[in-house]
Amino acid sequence: MCSLIAAPAHAYDPIAWYTFDGGGVIGAGAGGYELSGTIGQPDAGTLSGLDFSLYGGFWRGGVGSLVGVGDHNPPTLAFRLYSAMPNPVRSHSRLAFDLPTEMAVRLRIHDVSGRVVRVVQFGRMPAGHHERNWTAVDDGGRALPGGVYFMRLDAGASQAVKRVLVLR
Numbered sequence: 377m378c379s380l381i382a383a384p385a386h387a388y389d390p391i392a393w394y395t396f397d398g399g400g401v402i403g404a405g406a407g408g409y410e411l412s413g414t415i416g417q418p419d420a421g422t423l424s425g426l427d428f429s430l431y432g433g434f435w436r437g438g439v440g441s442l443v444g445v446g447d448h449n450p451p452t453l454a455f456r457l458y459s460a461m462p463n464p465v466r467s468h469s470r471l472a473f474d475l476p477t478e479m480a481v482r483l484r485i486h487d488v489s490g491r492v493v494r495v496v497q498f499g500r501m502p503a504g505h506h507e508r509n510w511t512a513v514d515d516g517g518r519a520l521p522g523g524v525y526f527m528r529l530d531a532g533a534s535q536a537v538k539r540v541l542v543l544r
Contacts, residue, residue, distance in 0.1 A: 457529045457536035460510065464541035467519075468511045471527065477503050479532035483510070486526045493520060501531075512542045519544070 458472040475481070481501050485494040493514045498506075510527075512520045522544035528537045 455531060455534040455536065457527070457538055459538050460527065460540045464543045465510075465512050466543050468509055469540065470507055471510050471529075472505065472507045473529055473531070473536075474505050475501060475503050475531055477532070479534075481506075481529065481531045483508075484528045484530070485514075485520075486528060488524050488526075493525070 454474065455476055456474040460469040460471055462469060471483070473481075478500060481498040483494075483496040483498065484492050485496075487493050495515060496508075496510075498508070512525075514520055520542050522542050525540050525542060526537050527540055528535060
């Protein structure tokens with residue numbers, strides 16, 4: 377979804393051409409704006425929508441009256457497990473993780489002695505960012521006692537561990 381903000385033309389100073397490396401001078405524009413070059417890589421790719429087209433890089437251009445702001449999620453490039461939110465946990469928390477490709481995902485909760493107290497099979501999941509609710513209970517449905525636990529996310533050959541504190 378793309379949000380557009382209308383602004384008077386005098387609200388913006390003209391933007392001159394800037395680049396930090398060999399980002400190149402290839403680009404495209406619409407209205408008074410042009411996008412070209414990038415930090416660290418030349419022309420990262422193409423994005424288009426409405427009446428504009430962007431070819432990775434920096435804005436260059438004159439005065440305009442329409443600014444586009446996108447909600448685009450770039451493809452996930454690396455496996456990642458984020459910290460539980462909230463942490464410490466009283467009863468439930470939100471887990472978030474990124475998958476670079478489709479794969480089978482399993483979450484195991486370990487107590488401080490290393491004993492597995494809960495296993496959650498998420499099954500095969502597509503690549504991308506995922507969020508799931510986690511309730512601080514064991515495999516029998518009993519509330520976990522207060523203390524430190526470790527969430528281990530296994531996805532394909534990737535593994536990640538995060539610590540979580542349960543308060544009762």
